[in-house]
Amino acid sequence: MAGRKRNSAEDIVRKLRRADELTAAGKTQEEIAGELEVSAATLYNWRRQYDGMDTDAAKELKELREQNGKLKRLLADAELEKDALREGSEGKILSPADKRRAVDMLVTTMRVSKRLACRAVGLARSTYARTPIAQTPADPDAALRTILRDYARTHPLHGFRRAWAHLRHDQAIAVNKKKVHRLWKEEGLQVRIYHPRKRGGVSSCPQTEADAPNVVWAMDFQFDSTVDGKAVKIASMIDEHTRLSLMNIVERSIPAQRLVEEIGKTFALWGGPPLVLRMDNGPEFISSALQQFCANRVGISYIAPGTPWNNGHIESFNNRLRKECLNRNHWTSLLEARVVIEDFKDDHNHRHRHSSLGYLTPAEYAAPCTHTHQPVDGREID
Structure with a gap:
């Protein structure tokens, strides 16, 4: 089947001149259209557009019409591209993988062509078409x-x-x-963890630097609950220099006398007391029982009220215990909480690698550690 014949501007002008000659000869419009091999409607439209023009003017008019059509298509593509950019403008798209996903989204949701979507996000079509090696x-x-x-x-x-x-x-x-x-x-394994804004503060009491093992041990409490709603109180203690977890108490309630007994057991287990115990101003920590127990044995360093950052090592440990253990478990009983938390602290000592310790575990770092404490101005906290 023959395709549709397209007449150039020159051909149209020649046929219109021939139509005028046939009209002068007395032919009807249908006869003229038949001889020119066009329809009467086409001949009418040609007369409206080209009548009275010479060949050059008709050619120029046709070129202008074609250019106008191209401009309209370009404008439509530009508007569509702007819509695509607005659709995918949630932040910067930097990596090729992100750009590839953006192209897929535009093709799926906006029904734009892949060519236009790639141009909108700034991705080469060859890059989009190539399968990433990670997927092969x-x-x-x-x-x-x-x-x-x-x-x-x-x-x-x-x-x-x-x-x-x-x-x-x-x-x-x-x-x-x-x-x-x-x-x-x-692999998309990043996890955004909210870190509250750190506030600057200066402790109202002198601080001892934990520049060696058994110099500063930090203590603090945490609270959780079993599934029946009953409280679970957790006492933790770490060596600020080696990051070793030294004590684990998980009870419904920990009165001052029980705390003193456990601290004494911890001293015996780890070869004696440190120079300083660092803690906040909780009621168990300021109790007379603890004061009497520590008198002439170990110094107590209380941080200023409302300044937990002055006891940052134990706060960091508690934060990790909260996010990696407490928040991931529901305790059906106190015994279950004791076992799981004890396992977590043992894992912390023997498998958790600290960047500040050269990616050694606390146990690996503490075993060969030979650091000795250097007092500041020959004074220690009492």
Whole structure:
């Protein structure tokens, strides 16, 4: 089947001149249209558009019409591109993976072409069409990605640095920290944790620097509850220098006398008392029972009221205990809480790697540690 014949501007002018000659010869419009091989409607439209023009003018008019049509299409594409940019303008789109997802979203929701969507987000069409190597069997990091996903599933609040430390020290896998960071981000394993704004404050009492083991032990309480709504009180103590967790008390209530007994057991278990116990102004800590127990044995350093940042090491430990243990469990009984929290503190001592300790565990760091305390101006807190 023959395609539709398209007449150039020159052909139209020639046919109109021939139509005038036929009209002068007495032919009807239908006869003229038949001889010119066009419809009567087409001949009428040609007369409206081109009648009285020469060939050059008709050609110029047709070119102007074509240019006008192109401009309209460009304007429509530009408006559509603006709509696409507004649709995908939630923050900056930086990585190719993010841009690829943005293109998919625009194609799916706005029904725009892939060409226009790629132009809107600034992604080359060849890049969009190419399958990322991470999604192919040829990915050289497939095994490492699996390990990272398993680690994140087991420790959902850990970051890539602790995952890297696990790979380097526990799995004996030599891998660059930057590569772990890249894979961690590509797998979407980042977890945003809210950190409240830190306020500056100066303690009203002298502070002792924990520059060696058994210099400053910090204490604090936390509260949780079993599923029946009854309170669970947790007492923790750590060595600020080695980060070792030294004491674990999980009870419904911990009166001052019970606290004193447990502190005495902790002193015996860890080879004697430290130089200083650092704590807040809780009722158990300012009790006469604790004061009498510590007299002439160990110094007590109370932080200023309302300044928990002055006891930052135990606050950090409690924060980790809260997010990684307490918030992830529902206690059916006090015994269950005791067992799980004790296991968490043992895991903290023997498997949790601290960046401040050179990615050693507290137990690994404390074993060979030979630091000695250097008093400031020869004075210690009493």
